[in-house]
Amino acid sequence: MKDLAERVMRGEQRAIARLITHAENSSPIAAEAMGRLHSSSGRAQVIGITGVMGAGKSTLIAEIAMEYRRKGRTVGIIAIDPTSPFSGGALLGDRIRMMSITSDPEIFIRSMGTRGMLGGLTGAVYDVVEILDAAGKDVIIVETVGVGQAEVDIIKIADTTVVVTVPGLGDSIQAFKAGIMEIADIFVVNKADRPGFERIMAELSSMVEISHMPGERGVPIVPTVAKEQEGVSELVDEIDAHQAFLKQSTAFEEHRRRRYEAELVEIVRKRLMNLIFDESVFKERIEKLVERIYAKETDPYSAAQEILTTVLK
Amino acid sequence: MEGKIRVLVAKPGLDGHDRGAKVVARALRDAGMEVIYTGLHQTAEMIVNTALQEDVDVVGLSLLSGAHMTLFRDVTKILKERDMIDVLVVGGGIIPEEDVPGLKEAGVNGVFGPGTPLEDIVTFIKENVKR
Ligand SMILES: Nc1nc2c(ncn2[C@@H]2O[C@H](COP(=O)(O)OP(=O)(O)OP(=O)(O)O)[C@@H](O)[C@H]2O)c(=O)[nH]1
Ligand SMILES: [Mg+2]
Numbered sequence: 001m002k003d004l005a006e007r008v009m010r011g012e013q014r015a016i017a018r019l020i021t022h023a024e025n026s027s028p029i030a031a032e033a034m035g036r037l038h039s040s041s042g043r044a045q046v047i048g049i050t051g052v053m054g055a056g057k058s059t060l061i062a063e064i065a066m067e068y069r070r071k072g073r074t075v076g077i078i079a080i081d082p083t084s085p086f087s088g089g090a091l092l093g094d095r096i097r098m099m100s101i102t103s104d105p106e107i108f109i110r111s112m113g114t115r116g117m118l119g120g121l122t123g124a125v126y127d128v129v130e131i132l133d134a135a136g137k138d139v140i141i142v143e144t145v146g147v148g149q150a151e152v153d154i155i156k157i158a159d160t161t162v163v164v165t166v167p168g169l170g171d172s173i174q175a176f177k178a179g180i181m182e183i184a185d186i187f188v189v190n191k192a193d194r195p196g197f198e199r200i201m202a203e204l205s206s207m208v209e210i211s212h213m214p215g216e217r218g219v220p221i222v223p224t225v226a227k228e229q230e231g232v233s234e235l236v237d238e239i240d241a242h243q244a245f246l247k248q249s250t251a252f253e254e255h256r257r258r259r260y261e262a263e264l265v266e267i268v269r270k271r272l273m274n275l276i277f278d279e280s281v282f283k284e285r286i287e288k289l290v291e292r293i294y295a296k297e298t299d300p301y302s303a304a305q306e307i308l309t310t311v312l313k
Numbered sequence: 314m315e316g317k318i319r320v321l322v323a324k325p326g327l328d329g330h331d332r333g334a335k336v337v338a339r340a341l342r343d344a345g346m347e348v349i350y351t352g353l354h355q356t357a358e359m360i361v362n363t364a365l366q367e368d369v370d371v372v373g374l375s376l377l378s379g380a381h382m383t384l385f386r387d388v389t390k391i392l393k394e395r396d397m398i399d400v401l402v403v404g405g406g407i408i409p410e411e412d413v414p415g416l417k418e419a420g421v422n423g424v425f426g427p428g429t430p431l432e433d434i435v436t437f438i439k440e441n442v443k444r
Binding site for chain 1: 316
């Protein structure tokens, strides 16, 4: 296993795939290999694609990937779908729309379940980005489920966040929760072939105008018909323009620093959680404490303090 | 550990029905597995490529046409060529009884005809994953 990191850096598909699994399972092998990969990562351009369910994100990503391939750049794709909170299983179906690119050896696609507890992104996503980066992929595209915390988490990982919406969502702007307006570096109105297109373009434009501060970069709105490859090269131009914009100032470096910060905090959080909850001893202990809380012999705060005292001693 | 069984459910060949494959995919998800579903018309090469990148423990092939023998064989052959011997291969669909021994010989570990209870497929996978 010692050469796993080495094989990843040589771009070997099998090694990349296996290390991603180790990272998803938080195995010690991953921790060792990730440590060795770090110095070779940081070169890739990371693009986040998020938006409402069924907006055409996967279809669009396949087209974006092909556009980058035409420019001679290699691509990694991380497609994230929600893990069922009931069974812990997941149905990962984004590849259905990426069939046209599955035979290109310079495109590596990985599907992931969120696995996380609160519907946010798992810490493993940071690792997978870093693995694909160290493996030499020039562009890494991350697709996230368009609900809840995951779509906000994406900005910590991506250099450029693209928010995809579609016509005909009823009161479309209302459907955009407060957070999502703020995370977009670029808006895409996909399915521009559908009725209601003019309306959502107008609504979005006025939203963007209202929130635009003088001196700030305006958020472009790009119409696309992903199914017909329309608007995709314009979108890629906007993505690259945003990347160039970031690099003009210290914004890019600052952004990367914040990504490492988020990753570091995530690792510590995860290790702490494992320390507290994974060991069977603690599971037993928690059961006993629950009994005592139920019997009113103690209260949740005192019980929590008891656990923390043992963990931190 | 937090490892989950990862399964690729693929639909090789040209027939256009994937209801059966979707039902199985959902059952595996409900059994706590991560199921990668790829849709219709996959070639053997595409299936193995996907299995490799997704690092799956299991490849499940669904088929409703008579072409299953060659298609199943192609998949197991390419898996072997790529040294992916630790991947469990199962097949389901309308498969005549007399074809089953040949399929097993070709490296298909489990064969499930129509009407197999979904629990049986789940149990077989859980008991036979190779890592
Ligand atoms: N009319 C129209 N349909 C499209 C367009 N782009 C994608 N679709 C269709 O929209 C449906 C959903 O596409 P996906 O790419 O799976 O959407 P998604 O956002 O990845 O979906 P989830 O991952 O499930 O949230 C598919 O049936 C696509 O064929 C488009 O530009 N116009
Ligand atoms: Mg999708």
